[in-house]
Every structure is written in structure tokens, then in C-alpha cells.
Amino acid sequence: MGGPATLDKVHDFLHNLFSDSDLMRLPIQPLAAKFIARRRTPQIQDQYNQIGGGSPILHWTEKQGEMMEKILDQISPETAPHKHYVAFRYVDPLTADTVKQMKEDGIKRAVVFTQYPQYSCSTTGSSLNELYRCLKKSDPENDIKWSVIDRWNTHPGFVKAISQKIKAKLQEYPSAERDHVVLLFSAHSLPMSIVNRGDPYPAEVAATVDHVIRHLKVRNPHRLVWQSQVGPSAWLGPQTGDAIKKYGEMGKKNLLLVPIAFTSDHIETLFELDIEYGKEAHESGVTGYKRSESLNDDPTFVQAMADIVKGHLDAGQITSPLMALRCPACNNDKCAEQKEFFASQKL
Numbered sequence: 001m002g003g004p005a006t007l008d009k010v011h012d013f014l015h016n017l018f019s020d021s022d023l024m025r026l027p028i029q030p031l032a033a034k035f036i037a038r039r040r041t042p043q044i045q046d047q048y049n050q051i052g053g054g055s056p057i058l059h060w061t062e063k064q065g066e067m068m069e070k071i072l073d074q075i076s077p078e079t080a081p082h083k084h085y086v087a088f089r090y091v092d093p094l095t096a097d098t099v100k101q102m103k104e105d106g107i108k109r110a111v112v113f114t115q116y117p118q119y120s121c122s123t124t125g126s127s128l129n130e131l132y133r134c135l136k137k138s139d140p141e142n143d144i145k146w147s148v149i150d151r152w153n154t155h156p157g158f159v160k161a162i163s164q165k166i167k168a169k170l171q172e173y174p175s176a177e178r179d180h181v182v183l184l185f186s187a188h189s190l191p192m193s194i195v196n197r198g199d200p201y202p203a204e205v206a207a208t209v210d211h212v213i214r215h216l217k218v219r220n221p222h223r224l225v226w227q228s229q230v231g232p233s234a235w236l237g238p239q240t241g242d243a244i245k246k247y248g249e250m251g252k253k254n255l256l257l258v259p260i261a262f263t264s265d266h267i268e269t270l271f272e273l274d275i276e277y278g279k280e281a282h283e284s285g286v287t288g289y290k291r292s293e294s295l296n297d298d299p300t301f302v303q304a305m306a307d308i309v310k311g312h313l314d315a316g317q318i319t320s321p322l323m324a325l326r327c328p329a330c331n332n333d334k335c336a337e338q339k340e341f342f343a344s345q346k347l
């Protein structure tokens with residue numbers, strides 16, 4: 001997805017986001033996107049201002065890529081050297097520019113590695129549709145051969161990395177209270193229209209939570225809640241903010257928030273969870289409100305990234321079997337074209 005590294009990039013980020021018909025359909029979308037982006041820019045700029053003046057996602061993604069390629073060169077010497085490229089959906093480095101750069105660099109074999117652990121047609125799906133469009137323009141002869149890591153929501157390394165972050169944060173609670181801390185797993189919500197289309201994301205997020213809980217081997221009570229809904233339509237709930245408030249009212253003093261659907265820090269962790277909900281939590285009597293750290297450049301996580309790529313290369317798979325199936329209520333022809341394109345790659 002990417003995020004604006006500086007405040008002056010917020011407008012274009014929002015404009016590109018609201019223009020994306022794979023993420024949301026708006027009436028007279030080009031006009032609506034212009035209008036909403038302009039109206040929303042000051043509020044979102046203020047949020048980025050409060051987290052240090054921009055999104056750290058490019059910094060973390062570059063760092064993860066550099067660390068991962070070094071590990072890959074060691075564990076998969078037969079496919080070395082490995083080189084990472086970053087393709088963001090809404091802000092520099094945009095997918096179109098990255099594809100052009102790869103062509104210039106003479107790349108012949110590439111792995112699309114989505115950085116969303118769980119698959120949603122609104123996120124990974126949108127990015128794959130965009131990549132497919134860019135390739136049609138910049139690599140019509142299909143010079144670069146592609147395979148796709150389209151989801152990795154239950155990969156043991158990823159599960160282990162998240163679990164370690166939770167364990168570390170649990171240690172910060174007094175030992176007598178530690179076993180009763182409520183683990184609130186929080187993921188970005190989805191509009192119900194997308195959930196009901198049959199989007200795989202809610203079930204895949206729940207599967208991650210289940211694997212983490214099993215891996216942790218703790219008896220803490222836990223719940224999966226959903227954050228960051230925008231606009232007036234119905235979104236998948238319960239909302240994270242409401243859950244924090246209600247648990248506070250129920251007398252739960254210790255809540256540990258666990259971001260579960262995004263691997264580096266962003267506005268939803270640094271602003272929404274830490275600043276916005278942190279304040280509300282204290283007002284609701286949640287005195288032990290904490291958040292487990294994002295994975296960022298965590299060595300266990302970066303090792304997992306390398307293992308995921310190696311596993312993918314070793315298996316010789318083009319896409320996962322799940323990619324063969326569209327949502328039962330998909331009405332987006334672009335999904336079909338994109339899926340056919342990637343499935344037809346010959347390595």
C-alpha cells in the first residue's frame with residue numbers, strides 16, 4: 001500500500017487511494033476522489049504530523065528487503081543473487097516506476113511477495129491488478145517471468161515473530177496480573193459489502209490469531225477486533241475503539257493490543273492505537289493499556305520473510321491454489337484477467 005513519507009505527499013496518497021476502484025467504488029470516481037482527497041488531507045496530515053511527520057513504511061520496507069536478500073543469498077545460494085524492489089500502490093515508489101526500473105535492470109525472473117500477510121481483494125488483489133496493468137504497458141512481451149506469494153498468514157516464522165512481540169509486552173505487566181491480561185488482536189476492518197462478496201481476509205486474519213494463540217501456549221483471554229473504518233457504510237465489527245471502551249467498562253484493567261494484519265508501523269498503530277485509543281482507554285479505566293510492537297526490522301520476522309521466499313522458490317509454485325478461485329460475488333473482470341495472467345506464467 002505504502003504511505004506518505006512527508007506531509008506534502010498526503011494529498012496524492014489519498015487521491016490515488018480514493019481513485020482505486022479495486023479498493024472502493026465511488027459514484028463518478030475521478031471527481032469524487034479529487035473532492036474527498038482534498039477535504040480529507042488536512043485531518044490526515046495532522047495525524048501524520050503527530051507520528052513524526054510521515055509514514056515510516058518506506059524506511060521499514062527497504063530495511064526488511066535489504067536484510068531479507070542477505071539471508072536469502074545464504075539459505076538459497078542456487079538462486080542468488082537476490083535483489084528486492086519496492087512497489088507501493090498509492091505513493092512513491094509506485095508499481096509503474098518499479099516495473100520500468102526492473103526492465104531497465106534486465107530482470108528476467110521475479111517473485112511478487114505481498115507484504116499483506118492475509119489476502120484481501122481490496123489490498124493484495126488491488127496491487128496484483130495494478131501490477132498486471134503496468135506489465136501490459138511496460139513488459140508486453142512478458143520478458144520477466146513472475147510467480148506470486150499471495151498470502152502467508154499462518155507461516156510458522158511469522159506466527160513466531162508476532163508471538164515473541166506479545167510475550168515481550170506481557171512481561172511488562174506485574175507478574176500477578178500477567179495471565180489475566182486481555183489480548184485484543186486488531187486488524188484493519190473491511191466494508192461489509194466486501195466481506196459479503198466472499199473476501200478471504202476475515203477468515204485469514206482469524207486463522208493468524210488462532211495460530212498465534214496456539215503458539216503462545218498461554219491462557220490469556222483474547223478477542224479479534226477491527227479498526228480504522230472510514231465513511232458511513234457498514235464495516236466488519238466489533239470496532240477496536242468500542243471494544244476497548246466496553247472492556248474498560250466491564251472492569252478489565254489490562255488490555256494488550258496486538259496489530260495482526262500489517263507488518264510495520266503505520267498511522268493505525270502509531271496514531272490510532274497508541275494516541276487516539278490510548279487516550280480513550282485511560283478515560284474508560286483501562287490503566288494497563290499497552291500495544292505489542294510492530295514487526296518492523298525484527299530479526300525473527302525478516303528470517304521468516306526469507307524462509308517464505310525460499311519455500312516458495314523450492315516448491316516451484318506460480319501462485320497458491322487459493323488464487324485460482326475468485327470471490328463468489330466478484331463483479332470485477334480485472335480480477336479474472338490478472339489471475340489468468342499470473343497463473344499462465346511459465347518458469
Ligand SMILES: C=CC1=C(C)c2cc3[nH]c(cc4nc(cc5[nH]c(cc1n2)c(C)c5CCC(=O)O)C(CCC(=O)O)=C4C)c(C)c3C=C
Pocket residue numbers: 001002003004014017023024040044055057116120122123188189190191194201230261262265266267268
Ligand atoms: C490489511 C490492511 C488493510 C486493509 C484490509 C485495508 C482495507 C481498506 N482500507 C480502506 C480505506 C482506507 N485505508 C486507509 C489507510 C490505510 N489502510 C491500511 C491498511 C489496510 N486497508 C493502512 C496501513 C493505511 C495507512 C497507511 C499508513 O501509512 O499508515 C485510508 C487513508 C486514511 C484515511 O483517509 O483515513 C483509507 C481511506 C478501505 C475502503 C478498505 C477496504 C475496502
Ligand code: FES
Pocket residue numbers: 121125197199325326327330331332335
Ligand atoms: S473481488 Fe475477490 S476475486 Fe474479484
Ligand SMILES: [Fe+2]
Pocket residue numbers: 188228
Ligand atoms: Fe485501509
